[in-house]
Amino acid sequence: MPLQKVHFAEEVPEVFRASLQAIRRELEVPAEFPAEVVEAAVRAAANPRLPELDRTDIEFVTIDPPDSMDLDQALHIERAGDGFTVHYAIADVAAWVQPGDPIDVEARKRGETLYAPDKRTPLHPPELSEGAASLLPDKVVPALLWTLQVDSSGEGTEVDVRRALVRSRAKLNYAGVQKDLDAGTAPESLQLLREVGLLREQRERERGGVNLPIPDQEVVTSNGEWTLEFRAQLPVEGWNAQISLLTGMAAAHLMMNGKIGILRTLPDSQDGVRHRLENTAKALSIPWPDGMSYAEFIHTLDAKIPAHAAMLAACTVLFRGAGYTAFADTVPEQPEHAAMKAPYAHVTAPLRRLVDRWTGEICLALCAGEEVPAWVRESMNDLPKIMEECDRKANAYERAIVGMVEAGLVADQVGQEFDGVITDVDERDSRRGIVVLSDVAVEGRVTGDNPLPLGQPVRVRLTEADIAKRLVAFSLVQ
Structure with missing residues (x-):
């Protein structure tokens, strides 16, 4: 489920700091990493498993918020006839973390990275997540190299994933890339990101899918009063997200064809959810015509309009009930993610989400025609429960922070x-x-x-x- 992120334009006031600490205590959000985990991370950082394939010739770049250091994904796109070749490098956490080692044990307890206005609680020690395993620029690192063929309509046609050495050329941020695209000065790969992103957004609308552009919330202080403002996503953020979604859908099809994997699934929403959202739209004076679907309605919203941004935040309820389905030998009867209107899997954020390490290993084995590693087979059935418990904690964390901020506003x-x-x-x-x-x-x-x-x-x-x-x-x- 998409999460709302709350920021403070200035330093977090003391009254909120105390409340944030209380929230972490109540939800048992972990503080520092145990010493043995940090020591294991330092050892791992000095001794990664390196692949033979060298693709440092591909001119990858990363696109993230400017203060991000845990860089999971690097991108390069080129034309291929009337279609495109998308190269997508994903951090290879398994090159540094071994099953059963202290880092792995601690990561299974944490499940995912948690975010708050005053701190980030990472899945892996910073020595790895913000250092050795991160796809930082001008550094040769092992990665999972996804190669996706996309036709002229934006439909994915072929997929391959294998381990390779890669090197990012630049750490870019969304605002800078958007500025270059608008000015016509962006390199060809980023111009193709816009082209492929727009095609994928059209494909999403055609199948009735929903990808919520959740706006960040920022608390702004003016004349001693607090107000809550929404920062709408830039178009390039949506196009970049479409590459991640394309990869997740390709991974789901790989695993379904191979009859082994872990899917991200979501049942169809109940009528009661729609009624609540219709009432929220009414409260915000946003028209929702009779007969208009969720997807059609959400595509009418403009996150630059404050009321629409608040509506998008409310629409995260559509993703409640999402879970994970592990399977082997038999494909699930209902593999589809209802919001995506397609089968989907999480594979593109292994530095920040535990399950992606398992799904990445499964896809690697399937593409190579090899057996899925024994440690993956033996533990994959545990992942849905681990991730669902972590999702509940992340959602509770988000709701508590939003509730804290709303109380402060009034x-x-x-x-x-x-x-x-x-x-x-x-x-x-x-x-x-x-x-x-x-x-x-x-x-x-x-x-x-x-x-x-x-x-x-x-x-x-x-x-x-x-x-x-x-x-x-x-x-x-x-």
Whole structure:
């Protein structure tokens, strides 16, 4: 599921710092790495498993936020007839981490990298994730080299993955790449990223898929008051994401054809989810015509418009219920990811997500016509449970942080009245539910003396806004 990321334009205020520490204690978010894990990482960094194939001739670049150091992916695209060849290098974590070693044991406990406004809790020690295993520029490193053939319509036609030595030429950031593309000064590979990205976005619309461009949230302080602003994704972020999705779909087909793998799956959303989102759209004054599907509606949203950005954040509920399905010998009956409208697997972020190390090894073996490594076969059935537990923690972490920030936005307005819309009503007590405010990107619990009018505009009074409890509560104004 996509996660909202909250940033602070200035230093995180002390009141939020204390709450963030409390959230980490409650959710048992790990602090520092144990000494034996760090020692193992230092040893591994000095002794990687190096492949024979050398593809340092490919002019890879990475595109990430400017402060990122855990670089999983490097890209190069070239024309191939009327289509394209996409080279996608993915960090080869298995070149540094061995099954059962201290790094592996600790990673299985963590599952994925967690993000908060004041710190990042990495999956692997920085000695690897931000150093030896990261695809930093001008460094020869082992990687999983995916080669994907894409036709003129944007459809993937062939895939190969193998271990290779690669070297990134530059550590680029989204804003800089977008500026160069807009100015017409970007190198051909990045111009082709735009071309392939646009084709893949069209393919996504045609199959009814959804890829949420979740905007980052930033808390801005002005004249002593806090406001929450949304940063819309740049077009190049969407095009770059399409390459990752293309690779994940190719991996899923590889594993399904080989009858062994781990898929990322999502059942179709229930009607109740749609009703809630329709009510949220109403609260934000965004039209959602009758008969328009989720995918069609989401493609009408412009994240540069604050109300639309808030709607996109609310739409992350569509991805709740996503899980992992491990299989061997028999392909699952329902392999599709409902939001993607296609089979899909996570393979492109092994520095930040545990399961990608397993799926990468499976795809390598299938492409080479070899047996999947014994350690992968023996442990792959454990991965769905590990990852689902980690996803729950990550989602709880995100919700707690967003709740903390929302409480902070209105903490000095207890007793004041606001306009909003009831977006959800408790099935056990229709006098309780959720309200979304019309003018501020805040939702909270609401109670009334009578059944709440689901989907209707209401006037509410703020009764509580507690940063420490991450609680915002309202009462219905009769």
